[in-house]
Amino acid sequence: MATIYEVAALAGVSPATVSRVFNGNTVSEEKQRLVRDAAQQLGFTPNKTARRLRKQSSEIICLLVPDIENPFFTALARGVEDRAQESGFSVVLCNTDDDPAKELRYLQIAASEQMAGVILSPASDEVDLGAIASLGRPVVAVDRTTPYPVDAVKIDNRAAGVAATTALVDAGFRRIACIAGPAGIEETEDRYLGWKQVVTARKTVVRDGFLQHANFRVDGGRAAMNALLKLAQPPDAVVTTNNLMAIGALQALHENGIDPEGFGVAVLGELPYLLPPPVSVVQVRLPARHLGRTAASMLLERIGGDTQPLRTVVLRAEIARPPLSL
Amino acid sequence: MATIYEVAALAGVSPATVSRVFNGNTVSEEKQRLVRDAAQQLGFTPNKTARRLRKQSSEIICLLVPDIENPFFTALARGVEDRAQESGFSVVLCNTDDDPAKELRYLQIAASEQMAGVILSPASDEVDLGAIASLGRPVVAVDRTTPYPVDAVKIDNRAAGVAATTALVDAGFRRIACIAGPAGIEETEDRYLGWKQVVTARKTVVRDGFLQHANFRVDGGRAAMNALLKLAQPPDAVVTTNNLMAIGALQALHENGIDPEGFGVAVLGELPYLLPPPVSVVQVRLPARHLGRTAASMLLERIGGDTQPLRTVVLRAEIARPPLSL
DNA sequence: AAAGTGCAAGAAATCGATTTCGTCAAGCAC
DNA sequence: GTGCTTGACGAAATCGATTTCTTGCACTTT
Numbered sequence: 001m002a003t004i005y006e007v008a009a010l011a012g013v014s015p016a017t018v019s020r021v022f023n024g025n026t027v028s029e030e031k032q033r034l035v036r037d038a039a040q041q042l043g044f045t046p047n048k049t050a051r052r053l054r055k056q057s058s059e060i061i062c063l064l065v066p067d068i069e070n071p072f073f074t075a076l077a078r079g080v081e082d083r084a085q086e087s088g089f090s091v092v093l094c095n096t097d098d099d100p101a102k103e104l105r106y107l108q109i110a111a112s113e114q115m116a117g118v119i120l121s122p123a124s125d126e127v128d129l130g131a132i133a134s135l136g137r138p139v140v141a142v143d144r145t146t147p148y149p150v151d152a153v154k155i156d157n158r159a160a161g162v163a164a165t166t167a168l169v170d171a172g173f174r175r176i177a178c179i180a181g182p183a184g185i186e187e188t189e190d191r192y193l194g195w196k197q198v199v200t201a202r203k204t205v206v207r208d209g210f211l212q213h214a215n216f217r218v219d220g221g222r223a224a225m226n227a228l229l230k231l232a233q234p235p236d237a238v239v240t241t242n243n244l245m246a247i248g249a250l251q252a253l254h255e256n257g258i259d260p261e262g263f264g265v266a267v268l269g270e271l272p273y274l275l276p277p278p279v280s281v282v283q284v285r286l287p288a289r290h291l292g293r294t295a296a297s298m299l300l301e302r303i304g305g306d307t308q309p310l311r312t313v314v315l316r317a318e319i320a321r322p323p324l325s326l
Numbered sequence: 327m328a329t330i331y332e333v334a335a336l337a338g339v340s341p342a343t344v345s346r347v348f349n350g351n352t353v354s355e356e357k358q359r360l361v362r363d364a365a366q367q368l369g370f371t372p373n374k375t376a377r378r379l380r381k382q383s384s385e386i387i388c389l390l391v392p393d394i395e396n397p398f399f400t401a402l403a404r405g406v407e408d409r410a411q412e413s414g415f416s417v418v419l420c421n422t423d424d425d426p427a428k429e430l431r432y433l434q435i436a437a438s439e440q441m442a443g444v445i446l447s448p449a450s451d452e453v454d455l456g457a458i459a460s461l462g463r464p465v466v467a468v469d470r471t472t473p474y475p476v477d478a479v480k481i482d483n484r485a486a487g488v489a490a491t492t493a494l495v496d497a498g499f500r501r502i503a504c505i506a507g508p509a510g511i512e513e514t515e516d517r518y519l520g521w522k523q524v525v526t527a528r529k530t531v532v533r534d535g536f537l538q539h540a541n542f543r544v545d546g547g548r549a550a551m552n553a554l555l556k557l558a559q560p561p562d563a564v565v566t567t568n569n570l571m572a573i574g575a576l577q578a579l580h581e582n583g584i585d586p587e588g589f590g591v592a593v594l595g596e597l598p599y600l601l602p603p604p605v606s607v608v609q610v611r612l613p614a615r616h617l618g619r620t621a622a623s624m625l626l627e628r629i630g631g632d633t634q635p636l637r638t639v640v641l642r643a644e645i646a647r648p649p650l651s652l
Numbered sequence: 653a654a655a656g657t658g659c660a661a662g663a664a665a666t667c668g669a670t671t672t673c674g675t676c677a678a679g680c681a682c
Numbered sequence: 683g684t685g686c687t688t689g690a691c692g693a694a695a696t697c698g699a700t701t702t703c704t705t706g707c708a709c710t711t712t
Contacts, residue, residue: 001437001460001461003668003669004668004669004670005668013691013692014691015668015692016693017691019671020691026690028689031690045434045437045457046438046668047668047669048669049375049378049379049384049440049667050379050669050670050697052375052669053373053668053670053698054669054670054696054697055669055697056697060439068394068404074394074395074400077394077419078394078395081419081420081421090420090432090439091420092386092419093403093418094407094416106416109374111371112327113375114375131371134327272598330698330699330700331698331699339662341700342662342663342664343662346660352659352661353660353661354661357660373699375697375698375699376697376698377699378667379667379669379697379700380666380700381667381699382667
């Protein structure tokens with residue numbers, strides 16, 4: 001790897017001039033040409049590390065998600081990466097597994113690596129953004145919000161919950177249960193409130209036990225669905241507040257020999273490649289990729305020095321019925 | 327962010343001593359304590375960028391995959407990340423979209439960012455590893471191999487093709503077609519050879535048109551399946567050489583009103599969360615996560631200075647029937 | 653006691669860019 | 683012609699760690 005000094009020597013100018021050529025400062029036509037020729041000849045690429053040390057910032061953004069194996073976050077990551085790429089930024093991807101300790105570790109790495117900014121889907125309300133914040137690096141919360149004063153992009157979860165539940169009511173179901181995520185997580189809370197709003201307003205039947213809390217994974221959804229089916233007076237439809245739990249719920253229905261065509265299922269999120277699509281499954285499509293793209297745009301604006309007041313962008317989910325499987 | 331100089335000043339020692347404390351060199355008990363106390367007090371974290379500039383290498387590995395939205399690569403990425411994490415490395419994830427230009431751009435970034443090494447699933451045979459190689463950074467090819475002399479981890483694709491096809495023969499199918507990936511890609515070539523070997527040896531019926539080439543995506547699989555169904559004497563079963571094409575094939579079957587229970591389908595790869603599982607679908611599980619983990623291990627060994635001869639690790643796929651959906 | 657050995661630890665060089673500062677010359681006004 | 687501004691550009695400082703050199707002291711060895 002050629003350095004700026006070698007280029008300078010070959011071009012017969014000072015290193016400072018070489019730097020100026022590549023950073024758009026005032027250099028005469030003449031020397032510009034000399035420098036560019038020399039650089040070309042040596043295959044010179046500026047050493048990013050040296051630049052970073054001097055400039056105290058890099059072109060890397062850090063993306064922290066709970067689990068990249070969840071298709072929702074995969075799509076989100078893809079959106080972030082696409083947008084970052086357009087501006088010449090790279091993305092470091094980290095899985096927190098919803099573990100605050102892992103999250104903290106990664107945030108410290110982000111700080112000590114001089115990463116330009118962080119996009120994160122916080123594992124808990126107690127995220128410690130201290131290290132990042134003290135460096136003045138921008139942070140954008142995505143999908144979930146935090147108590148810290150940072151920009152955020154989220155989905156209108158309540159509206160999504162309302163849409164999903166309404167679709168089931170409109171389809172004629174009257175005993176609609178809800179499988180929500182872990183209690184206390186804002187995201188889930190809002191979605192379940194959407195359900196509650198509709199079942200209350202539309203005067204459907206709601207029994208004790210119609211609200212189930214589960215972890216966000218397939219096994220959680222399955223267990224919750226089994227619990228619902230064991231009720232003395234089980235529901236005839238269910239709203240699940242994320243994609244993986246829906247898979248679990250459908251599995252449970254299948255295992256219990258219940259025809260999904262007669263049992264209403266509404267999902268907040270998309271079922272990946274489901275086929276053949278059970279017609280009674282309502283999917284509310286969460287714009288994950290768009291979420292990522294928007295978050296990246298906001299972060300890049302801040303990195304660029306934008307100082308406008310904090311923003312929270314809320315994206316609306318759209319309903320898709322019957323589900324599209326590409 | 328406190329620097330090594332501030333720590334040194336507070337502890338009353340030289341910066342060199344502070345560095346030695348954190349790099350395991352000979353420092354007296356006494357000063358060790360002083361330094362650690364001072365570091366603690368100031369919340370000192372070594373600046374990775376400065377270290378990297380000096381040491382000419384970082385603790386970041388670069389992972390290049392065609393498309394992170396393909397669950398196979400997601401699982402692979404997860405494997406890489408988990409292993410990297412254990413050794414304190416971070417992973418930068420890049421999507422090449424099978425575009426050699428994008429791939430090259432990322433490889434150059436990896437070089438100029440002093441990344442410790444690269445794991446890649448090459449977009450084509452013409453990968454240009456020049457920049458990386460000249461820096462002496464290790465590279466591990468994953469899933470596909472390259473003409474360059476680098477370590478590789480791959481799947482025994484031919485054996486996987488054999489296993490899938492054999493399963494169909496054993497299930498009684500006699501007119502088995504194959505939907506392979508784009509011609510000329512090693513990975514696909516081997517899988518299709520597995521199919522060919524079995525259909526030849528087991529004397530099943532093979533017609534012109536039973537071998538279809540398609541892109542690796544859902545639409546490719548669907549188109550290929552439709553073409554197969556339009557044959558004068560269509561097959562009664564099909565082997566698809568990746569997961570996405572299988573989805574497309576199943577969709578085509580569904581659209582044509584063909585009961586997948588009576589039509590044999592074997593997939594090289596896993597169908598994500600498929601439910602209810604069509605019983606006649608044979609899945610050969612490709613150990614994607616393990617692939618990633620192994621690649622990361624090999625890369626880390628090389629980064630650690632291992633100079634043993636080049637290795638190619640071949641992982642055996644295992645058959646799963648009926649498919650497990652978690 | 654003189655010379656040799658070992659080791660802790662400070663001083664200073666180093667990695668490769670960016671950026672401040674200063675110099676010099678050209679251009680312009682009066 | 684003198685004084686002032688302006689722009690190109692080189693010299694040198696800087697970012698924050700690591701590492702090589704060097705020094706000085708304690709401890710052997712003969």
